[in-house]
Amino acid sequence: MRKFDLIVIGSGSGLEVSADVSDAGRSVAVIEEGPFGGTCLNRGCIPSKMLIHCADVMQTVQNAAAFGIHAKVERIDWRFIVQRAFEEVDADAAMIERGNRQSENIEVFKGRGRFTGPKTIAVTGPGLDEEELTADTILIAAGTRPWVPDIPGLDRTPYITSDEALRLPEQPRRLTIIGGGYIAAELAHFFGALGTEVTIIHRRGLMLREEDEDVSRRFTEVYQRRFNMMLDSQAAGVSSKNGEIIVEVTTPDGSKSVTSDTLLMATGRVPNTDSLEVAKTGVELNQRGYIKTDEHLQTNVPGIWALGDIVGRYLLKHNANLEAAYASNNILDPENQAAVDYHAMPHAVFASPQVASVGLTQQEA
Structure with a gap:
């Protein structure tokens, strides 16, 4: 040893x-x-x-x-x-x-x-x-x-995470993203701006839930104009056929299906x-x-x-x-240890629109 x-x-x-x-x-x-x-x-x-x-x-x-x-x-x-x-x-x-x-x-x-x-x-x-x-x-x-959730059929269906999304050798024509955080937001902007048809499936009503609610609401409104947004929706099952990915989605308006070339899981870490x-x-x-x-x-x-x-x-x-x-x-220097000061931790979301903040949100204050 x-x-x-x-x-x-x-x-x-x-x-x-x-x-x-x-x-x-x-x-x-x-x-x-x-x-x-x-x-x-x-x-x-x-x-x-x-x-x-x-x-x-x-x-x-x-x-x-x-x-x-x-x-x-x-x-x-x-x-x-x-x-x-x-x-x-x-x-x-x-x-x-x-x-x-x-x-x-x-x-x-x-x-x-x-x-x-x-x-x-x-x-x-x-x-x-x-x-x-x-x-x-x-x-x-x-x-x-x-982190990839347990969705029926996912174990038999090709998908990518953010790890693979950044190194794709070919641009997908149609991309389905499951998730609504900063990773989903940034990658939707990247692929969408370059011409990929993007659909976002998100279980909540607003994107970027960690932001101030007013910011999340405005950001979501912009994304609804840019992409096919399925909010308050859950992926109920996924499958693949003839090189296409089919996602069955439970929405407030009933069950729907989304077909694309590539499925991106952006559901957390x-x-x-x-x-x-x-x-x-x-x-x-x-x-x-x-x-x-x-x-x-x-x-x-x-x-x-x-x-x-x-x-x-x-x-x-x-x-x-x-x-x-x-x-x-x-x-x-164990005799002079210092406590980490987290009091003003900034962060940013490099999407379009861009979002940056520091400190507490109104909900947290």
């Missing part, structure tokens, strides 16, 4: 902590199964915003006549749009991994980590014999993954605590499976810390970076 001063699970914002601890001369193990950089770089904010900018450019051209500029779009090079984004993303991920492997006090373990005890982790991966690691201090920063087998550590989880921490980001098990999406306070990259700064301080 290999022992380190610190083990970091995940290569997103947790790398900020591993860098600080290694700079202090301590040994660090970084466990990562996929590309380095976490959700934001590989499957989230960075590639999605690069793609969404193309949709914004499209809308600018389409609306240019309002400013006396007459232009038209000749064609859309979908493969170039996707390739342009991910050539940069993949290069950045490789650079981050290379930098960690070259760091003097950091050792990278490329594989899946799972807890086998309170302070022991087994790592397995391609070309890697199972290796067991231990440390007095462990930081869990392994993020979340798309779930923490990776189950695949890590965090339960074997004795760390407390909340009802949704997220890790409970105190105001210093320490769990109920001494020496085990957590930050970022897997904690579930705010599923935002800048929040994870904020928590990483506090975690570094609190791990390196």
Whole structure:
């Protein structure tokens, strides 16, 4: 069994902590199964915003006549749009991994980590014999993954999540999105602005329910003009036939069906605590499976810390970076721990229209 001063699970914002601890001369193990950089770089904010900018450019051209500029779009090079984004993303991920492997006090373990005890982790991966690691201090920063509800027929029907939606090699002609949060809103804008016929099925009456109600209402009104919106509706079943996806929908007006080329599940996120087998550590989880921490980001098990999406306070990259700064301080200087200040956490939805807010909504105040 290999022992380190610190083990970091995940290569997103947790790398900020591993860098600080290694700079202090301590040994660090970084466990990562996929590309380095976490959700934001590989499957989230960075590639999605690069793609969404193309949709914004499209809308600018389409609306240019309002400013006396007459232009038209000749064609859309979908493969170039996707390739342009991910050539940069993949290069950045490789650079981050290379930098960690070259760091003097950091050792990278490329594989899946799972807890086998309170302070022991087994790592397995391609070309890697199972290796067991231990440390007095462990930081869990392994993020979340798309959550997919149990819809009859879905297990036999092709579908994608936001992970795959950003790398589609071909543009779908018709797209059905199940969900009504920021992921559904942003991806509907991306695909719709570039010419895909979009249908959104949402179980609530308003999109973006986390926003102030007035904002959600106005946003929903705009989307009802842009897309085929099925609100207060539930997907009752899905199937595929002759390359088409059929979704049976229960609406306030009765049962209806929607046919498309591609089905996108944008129904939320779930923490990776189950695949890590965090339960074997004795760390407390909340009802949704997220890790409970105190105001210093320490769990109920001494020496085990957590930050970022897997904690579930705010599923935002800048929040994870904020928590990483506090975690570094609190791990390196335990006598002078600081409580994380969440008092003004901003966020934005890069759709059309764009939405940004900070602080409490009227409903929360």
